[in-house]
Amino acid sequence: MNLLTQPIDEIKLYKKEPSPAPGFFSNSHSPTIYYFRRLFGSFAAPSPAAMSAAKTKAQSLIDENAVVVFSKSYCPYCTSSKGLLSSLDAKFTTVELDQIEDGSAIQDALQEISGQRTVPNIYIKQKHIGGNSDLQAIKNTLPQLLKEVGAV
């Protein structure tokens, strides 16, 4: 057979299809790739659609709650901010970005919204306060502010 003169459709017929992996891994390309995806998938940049959804979600959380703390459960600065708000008996909404699937996309969205990427990322009545050091810096006026926005 002369492959140079053969129509392309016919050549395809001779191409050897890869045989599916047997048994348990027949749906994934290889166990190694599968586990690497599980391990490092969260570091991949969110798709434009995921990014847009995350931005809408972040903005809604900011718009619909008097006090929002975007946080990570293991972050000591976040613990300090949540501790200060709790000590003032404030009602606040916490979003633990390390415990939700779209946390990393929301963190990217927050950077776009406020220019701040670190956590805690705190909003009071839609105003961007900043991080823990910014919250601690307004400690003296915070009780009054929380009262004004109806969080105490």
Ligand SMILES: N[C@@H](CCC(=O)N[C@@H](CS)C(=O)NCC(=O)O)C(=O)O
């Ligand atoms: N000066 C900041 C420090 C905040 C900070 O460094 N947070 C760490 C977590 S403990 C952070 O956001 N690291 C980057 C990340 O988790 O993506 C503040 O007072 O809030």
